[in-house]
Amino acid sequence: MVLFEIMGGGGLLRNHTGKWLSGFMFKEVGGSSFGAQAKALHVGLRLAWDHGYRKLVCNSHNKELVRTLSASGSVQDQVHDGTVREIREAVNGDWRVDLSWCRREGLVAADWLAQTGAMLLGSIFRLLEFPPPELEVLLLRDSLWVG
Template sequence: MVLSITAMASDIERGFGTSEGVFVRGLHLVRWTPALHNCVVLNVDGSVMGVSSRGGFGGCTRSDQGQWKSGFFGFMDDACILHLELQALFHGLTVVWEQGYKRVDCQSDSLTAVTLVESVSPSTHLYASLIWDIKDLLGRAWTVNLHHTLKEGNACADFLAKHGASQGDVLVVIEDLIPRLGLLLLADASGFSSLRM
């Protein structure tokens, strides 16, 4: 299906051509990104429910080939999206540290959260304490590659963050898949998560 859509887009572009001054956007397959060999992948996300301040955070760990290892989710009341994204980073890194992983590829779809953690944060930032806690985790005796990913490639973490927002537990770590998460894992593994024009 994806290949036929891509071929069709190429045919249309060739048929109509491009002229100077006209910008034609490309068709890109957006999917979950596997990691280097022998590296666990940690995807994290935060979510706010509608116009309320009820929010959640969540994430999951997978092998470098995409096999499920574990997940987590949690609830926060009266929180903004940036706070939830940072909480997802903190709790996700804490979970994988406690599980004993030493090589981690951490992916977040919040460019703001990733930038704050990777830069020298001002001590006056509203979430300075949480940012320093994340930096402390990153400085431990392990290798963590933290980077931004597109939201379309972060579907499992998004699902768990929304699940966290819909319940009332501060933090839950799960070993087994919860309903509907298996379909997202299959989509991620096959590369058919989303098409972006």
């Protein structure tokens, strides 16, 4: 019997005061933490573009991802090369995107979305127009930390 690890991902869009704008969560079978976080960043960029936001600050607690995206050249791990390339293309589009590393304590709402995404039943992606009630306190905590 072959067992696959379930990976969760998630992210959210907030305005400059920390107010929720939109969010998402997903699950994948297999993969890695780097891959799930790269996919979450890519999905978040597409979501921001689709909502018409053209000035972004993207925070990630994955130093490897931030370092990889900040460097030029190809990714050593070929599995994620395509995703990294797509993120770089999106970032270099007709908008301003600043990517920065943030301590995990400043991104507890996104972590909650990722953990909850891993437990989704029946679906592999969920777009959230409104924050789940469980996120209210975490969003306030994040806005005080990040904002």
